[in-house]
Amino acid sequence: MAEMIQLSVFRYDPEKGGKPFMQAYEVPVSGPGMKLLDALNYIKWQLDGTLTYRRSCGEGVCGSDGLNINGINGLACITPIAGLKQPIHVRPLPSMEVIRDLVVDMDHFFDQYRQIQPWLQAVTPMPEHERLQSPAQRAELDGQYECILCGCCTTACPSWWWNGDRFLGPATLLQANRWIVDSRDEAMGDRLDQLEDAFRLYRCHQIMNCMEACPKELNPTAAIDNIKRKILARKS
Amino acid sequence: MRLVKEPGSARSGFKDWYLQRLSAVVLAVLLPMPFVVLILVYAGVVDQFGLLDIVDNFVSRLLHTILITALIIHAYMGLKVMIEDYVAAIGWRVTLIGSMLVVMSGFGIWWMAIIWAWGG
Numbered sequence: 001m002a003e004m005i006q007l008s009v010f011r012y013d014p015e016k017g018g019k020p021f022m023q024a025y026e027v028p029v030s031g032p033g034m035k036l037l038d039a040l041n042y043i044k045w046q047l048d049g050t051l052t053y054r055r056s057c058g059e060g061v062c063g064s065d066g067l068n069i070n071g072i073n074g075l076a077c078i079t080p081i082a083g084l085k086q087p088i089h090v091r092p093l094p095s096m097e098v099i100r101d102l103v104v105d106m107d108h109f110f111d112q113y114r115q116i117q118p119w120l121q122a123v124t125p126m127p128e129h130e131r132l133q134s135p136a137q138r139a140e141l142d143g144q145y146e147c148i149l150c151g152c153c154t155t156a157c158p159s160w161w162w163n164g165d166r167f168l169g170p171a172t173l174l175q176a177n178r179w180i181v182d183s184r185d186e187a188m189g190d191r192l193d194q195l196e197d198a199f200r201l202y203r204c205h206q207i208m209n210c211m212e213a214c215p216k217e218l219n220p221t222a223a224i225d226n227i228k229r230k231i232l233a234r235k236s
Numbered sequence: 237m238r239l240v241k242e243p244g245s246a247r248s249g250f251k252d253w254y255l256q257r258l259s260a261v262v263l264a265v266l267l268p269m270p271f272v273v274l275i276l277v278y279a280g281v282v283d284q285f286g287l288l289d290i291v292d293n294f295v296s297r298l299l300h301t302i303l304i305t306a307l308i309i310h311a312y313m314g315l316k317v318m319i320e321d322y323v324a325a326i327g328w329r330v331t332l333i334g335s336m337l338v339v340m341s342g343f344g345i346w347w348m349a350i351i352w353a354w355g356g
Contacts, residue, residue: 115242162321198249231250
């Protein structure tokens with residue numbers, strides 16, 4: 001008989017009404033290297049078709065399946081079942097409105113992302129071929145561009161829980177820094193103008209949950225500190 | 237797509253952040269000094285007249301003034317951040333921060349008066 005794993009999954013269906021609850025499931029281990037997403041897929045396809053969650057690439061690239069797993073935010077598709085304490089408590093990302101089961105409303109998160117104007121802005125004429133970067137300039141983007149906007153860091157941030165309506169949160173600020181450090185972008189001044197705000201930027205109290213939560217092992221706290229240093233430099 | 241009426245940056249926050257760190261550095265340098273004086277008093281190295289000489293000295297008064305100023309600024313900035321974090325209602329925020337500013341300023345003025353009036 002296959003080894004079984006126990007899961008306790010957050011369930012909520014607003015159409016049915018009632019309070020959210022945790023539902024227990026038992027899933028067979030499909031093999032070595034089994035990920036949490038495999039267990040959720042098993043539940044969805046074999047046990048309970050009503051379970052709702054987001055997923056897409058299944059390999060930690062799309063950022064769709066950000067979840068709270070045993071109290072820690074992470075991506076279900078790259079979280080191995082082995083090593084997780086059972087029953088595995090699977091909840092939606094914290095501090096977000098639940099649409100259904102494990103699906104949260106990401107509108108506000110992406111609104112905040114749009115506020116930093118996440119595209120290259122330059123006033124110099126477009127070169128004949130492309131805007132070149134030296135290897136060193138390109139290296140500045142390492143640790144910045146890899147963010148997949150899964151929301152694990154932002155929803156792990158207590159400052160965002162308290163003031164998420166105004167604090168942009170670690171993911172958005174990491175993305176802002178990605179453009180600030182990009183040698184091809186010419187809008188650093190405007191970007192810093194837009195970030196210099198007691199709530200938008202300075203709500204970061206360096207709690208560093210973001211760093212712990214990031215499934216891509218990025219460091220949003222360092223990115224936020226870099227933005228603060230840039231503002232300090234232009235004022236000093 | 238939900239559209240957000242976003243007010244943009246208030247161009248604030250840097251000064252608070254900077255003053256909090258600057259005052260922390262001043263505190264790190266000056267705050268141990270009164271404790272050193274206290275230890276010297278309790279160890280019997282400095283007697284009452286020696287202590288009065290230290291307190292009465294112009295440089296001591298100046299350092300004392302800088303210390304109290306830094307202490308008040310640091311405490312104000314720290315508590316302001318906490319109120320902004322935990323008090324959601326703008327009316328309460330403004331009232332609490334304003335009250336704190338008045339109380340702390342009063343405390344600072346009172347303390348400065350003692351420092352500079354001492355031995356007058």
